[in-house]
Amino acid sequence: MKTIIKFVQKNTLLLFLFFLILVFSVFSDNFLTFYNAVNILKRISVTGIISLGTLLVIISGGIDVSVGALAALSTIVTAAFVNYNASPLLLLGFIVFVAFIFGFFQGVTITKGRVPPIITTLATMTIVRGALMLYTKGFSINNAPSRLLKVVGRGKMVGMPVLVLIMFFLYIISWIILNKTKFGRYVYAIGGDENICRLTGIKVDLIKIWVYVFASIMSFLGGFVLNTRLNVGQPTAATGLELECIAAVVLGGANLAGGEGTVSGTFLGVVILGLLVNGLNMMNVVTYWQYILQGCVILFSTLIYSKRV
């Protein structure tokens, strides 16, 4: 009996996922098909990618609410490049470059300027959203038809949509960074106890800056993928996404105070949240319940994981 309880406690998330899959496959005939699974993966791909950035920031003990705004900026940038028929490599390079700048400024403001992460990222979000509205005057920018979108947005490789493959690729890279590099271990350490890290000689400020750069890059890549899915650049895209990512990351076991969190947990969190939203939609529940759900998920997960510790 004890071993069962222990097993449940250790694998709560996975079991909850299986439970959800079970419930949904009972309610809907089409649920347990490969086609549907791929569909769900496609739908969560944007949130999944951006959540990686949120994960690293949260592990380091910070928070980033600017990810949605940066993703929206990225959709606009992508739309602009596509409309000028620029090469996709140039586009990606530019995206990473701009992401680096945003992440760098946020990181420096947080570390050298000593402005708390919540304020910095909140301010960035306000500034970017405002600037986007000014630039686009509230209009979306449609993409001209292009090969890039056909390949990434709709294309498939080895039977999986390219979008999903991109997400998997980024997850593998993040896993390697967090678990197999010194940098990753430093991030966990800083989240655990920042002062001790400083005393040990770890370059805390430098690592934190890289963390926010990473989050920024993930936001921009997520926005790029979002653009290819919707085929449009919107100034209002990804509104509220930052909170969804935080919910997913926290659900996946990350501690908002820092020091804990895993890539696999985040993936499960993203999938579970995606399933819940999908299920609610299928049951024709009003969309607004999703907000309430997200709020409850954040609170609930924090409570559960804190009791365990």
Added chain:
Amino acid sequence: MRETTGKASGGEHGRADAGMNVKFRFIFENYGIVIPLVIVFIGLSIITKGFIDGKNLINILRQISFLSIVSIGSTFVIISGGIDLSVGSIMGLVAVFSTIWVKSGGNLFWMLVIALITGLAVGVVNGILIANFTIPPFIVTLATMIAGRGVILLITRGYNISGLDCDKFLFFGRGYIGSVPFPVIIMVVVYAIFMLYMGGSRFGRYIYAIGNNESASRVAGIAVKKVKILVYMIAGLTGAIGSVILVSRMNLATPMFCSGIEFDCITAVVLGGTAITGGRGKLINTLMGATLLGIVNNGFNLMGISSYWASVAKGFILIIAIIIYNLRVTKK
């Protein structure tokens, strides 16, 4: 936590000129906002036509009254070392409840009661989750904000609530006593009450104590949990008051009512010189911070600048204000 604020940074001990530095820093910290305020005011009156105009100034006062009342709650929360992101959702809930009540012909007195109770109730929920369950304030108020907004959307189903034909209700936001707008009078009264009571009472000092060093406060016997819950209740209360004023002035309740106002509140508090890390700050400073924001908003409006520029500007102002504060504090 960082040791760069307060006495722990070691700047005020054992230095020959410590006395002069301390005094200067004290003045700068507590009243430093006055200089930028005056500069911006004078600058705008030169640049903008119609700024120094009786009507416009009264307009500014009315704008300020709303934000400054709501920011009272945020001031206490921040001084106590926490943060409240749910203010906007609280205000939205109060707005929706008030308008629905008034529209169905309800009594104005009971509308006020409903509004205040709503604010207090959400504040209590926040407080209990933060104090008793020890969940970080950021998470709790984030969740409350999201969930609250969800409830508002559910009730309104995305539609506005408008057309309340009740003159007495409109008096809150639009009425005048003499030539002074009613909201301004409410602001003066509320500020007077809070400043008098909090400044001179034990409760007020407890808030500062908790913000400075929570564990020491607990050990010293302060009922930390109760104080914290009360602080978040005050935040809910002032949010409710502000919401009634705004709804009455606009005669309209929208699903996204006051979404994002928490950002303005934090900006007003921080601009006024209150440390974001807590432990110090004064209500009068928040009033000045809110005044600065109100003047900037008004000036932008008069100059015909899009309000999106105001968003951009406010974001930068917030960051720069905190950086300047940090520079001041650690300048030894």
